[in-house]
Amino acid sequence: MNTMDDVLQMRREYLMPCLGYFYKEPPVFAKGEMQYLYDEQGKKYLDFFAGVSVMNCGHSNPEILDKVIGQLQTLQHVTNIYLTRPVVELARRLSEVLPGDLHNSFFCMSGSEANEGAMLLARIYTGKRKFIVLENSLHGRTHLTMAATNIPMWRADPFLTEEDFYFVSHEPDQTLSEIEAILKKDDNIAAFICEPIQGNGGIITPPDWYFREIRQLLQRYGILMICDEVQTGFARTGSMFAIEQYGMVPDIMTMSKALGNGIPVAAFSTTKEIAASFTSPSASTLGGNPVACASALAVLDYIRDHDLCKRAKVLGELLFDKLTELKKKYPIIKELRGKGLMLGMELCGTHQEPLPEVTDRILEQLKEDGIILGKNGLHRNVLAFQPPLVISENDIDYLVERLDAALQSIKISA
Numbered sequence: 001m002n003t004m005d006d007v008l009q010m011r012r013e014y015l016m017p018c019l020g021y022f023y024k025e026p027p028v029f030a031k032g033e034m035q036y037l038y039d040e041q042g043k044k045y046l047d048f049f050a051g052v053s054v055m056n057c058g059h060s061n062p063e064i065l066d067k068v069i070g071q072l073q074t075l076q077h078v079t080n081i082y083l084t085r086p087v088v089e090l091a092r093r094l095s096e097v098l099p100g101d102l103h104n105s106f107f108c109m110s111g112s113e114a115n116e117g118a119m120l121l122a123r124i125y126t127g128k129r130k131f132i133v134l135e136n137s138l139h140g141r142t143h144l145t146m147a148a149t150n151i152p153m154w155r156a157d158p159f160l161t162e163e164d165f166y167f168v169s170h171e172p173d174q175t176l177s178e179i180e181a182i183l184k185k186d187d188n189i190a191a192f193i194c195e196p197i198q199g200n201g202g203i204i205t206p207p208d209w210y211f212r213e214i215r216q217l218l219q220r221y222g223i224l225m226i227c228d229e230v231q232t233g234f235a236r237t238g239s240m241f242a243i244e245q246y247g248m249v250p251d252i253m254t255m256s257k258a259l260g261n262g263i264p265v266a267a268f269s270t271t272k273e274i275a276a277s278f279t280s281p282s283a284s285t286l287g288g289n290p291v292a293c294a295s296a297l298a299v300l301d302y303i304r305d306h307d308l309c310k311r312a313k314v315l316g317e318l319l320f321d322k323l324t325e326l327k328k329k330y331p332i333i334k335e336l337r338g339k340g341l342m343l344g345m346e347l348c349g350t351h352q353e354p355l356p357e358v359t360d361r362i363l364e365q366l367k368e369d370g371i372i373l374g375k376n377g378l379h380r381n382v383l384a385f386q387p388p389l390v391i392s393e394n395d396i397d398y399l400v401e402r403l404d405a406a407l408q409s410i411k412i413s414a
């Protein structure tokens with residue numbers, strides 16, 4: 001029995017069957033080094049998914065590790081009823097990098113929890129209970145956030161409270177009129193929640209005017225806007241937060257994933273005025289613990305010191321140009337979209353039918369070549385390019401060369 005069989009068998013035996021995995025023969029990852037992963041046999045892989053946009057600063061980044069290990073050796077946890085320095089430092093640093101007047105933060109552990117908290121805050125501040133959400137959205141696994149998730153495969157709970165949610169089209173020419181129709185008939189809306197670029201939904205990237213106009217419409221009716229930057233945040237798209245590229249500031253922003261670069265940490269942040277309404281007691285036992293905060297502070301330092309926003313922008317444009325060349329060669333590439341190093345390539349057949357099996361074959365072939373690529377989209381037919389932001393131009397060249405070969409072999413055998 002090789003190590004993969006052994007791990008897979010234990011996974012089936014002891015974990016819940018709801019957990020899916022990529023690949024027929026999944027590698028067992030044993031080590032990470034910046035943009036590279038190694039399996040238990042020592043095979044090296046170029047990581048182009050970063051654990052779903054988490055490892056923006058690279059695996060086991062020594063500059064970050066130093067600070068996290070230093071914190072582990074001094075103080076790990078006391079909980080937030082006591083004072084510690086890292087959590088207030090992190091809140092202060094976040095207020096400096098957050099856009100506009102976003103200022104106060106609440107720390108927790110996962111993206112789901114951050115969105116749940118943001119939605120709770122919106123209800124408390126407005127005294128209203130319902131939400132407007134974009135189709136194709138993914139906001140989490142808790143009760144409220146799963147109900148706010150539109151992708152059918154991520155709505156496991158058979159008893160979601162449908163009546164508190166309106167889903168509107170993410171087609172730019174329809175969103176505004178659908179939102180306005182809801183606001184005209186229902187005065188019990190607390191907030192509109194959106195991902196600036198829908199990650200799991202297939203790297204859906206709205207036009208530049210989109211969120212500014214939605215924001216103006218919402219403001220006319222006094223509705224809050226919550227921006228879920230869980231997947232797009234922390235330099236991924238070429239700016240600290242993706243919404244900055246849409247030229248507006250939301251009322252509440254949520255973040256997780258890349259904030260900890262592999263250590264669980266999440267937050268929701270808002271203006272002083274909205275934060276002031278959240279006075280009923282709330283706490284998170286592990287939220288804002290010193291180790292998580294030390295990691296997040298090290299991430300913010302690393303992004304600044306290594307100018308990762310610029311790096312994601314420049315390398316993202318380079319990758320986009322090279323993928324555009326592939327698009328000219330292969331008609332199954334229906335569309336390329338995204339910003340910075342968050343790019344998606346949608347694969348469809350001659351009648352525009354989604355090609356999830358072809359997407360899987362490409363992932364398998366790239367794995368053999370030592371490349372870990374992601375996939376997402378409603379039909380799981382979108383190749384997702386979301387590498388650690390520390391990749392090099394050579395890494396991009398290698399990826400594009402192997403992807404070209406994979407597309408070529410699929411064309412020949414199709």
Ligand SMILES: Cc1ncc(COP(=O)(O)O)c(C=O)c1O
Pocket residue numbers: 052109110111112113115138139140141195199200228229230231256257
């Ligand atoms: C945009 C977005 N929001 C929320 C979540 C949920 O985050 P978590 O898995 O940390 O709970 C995800 C997870 O992929 C996400 O992509």
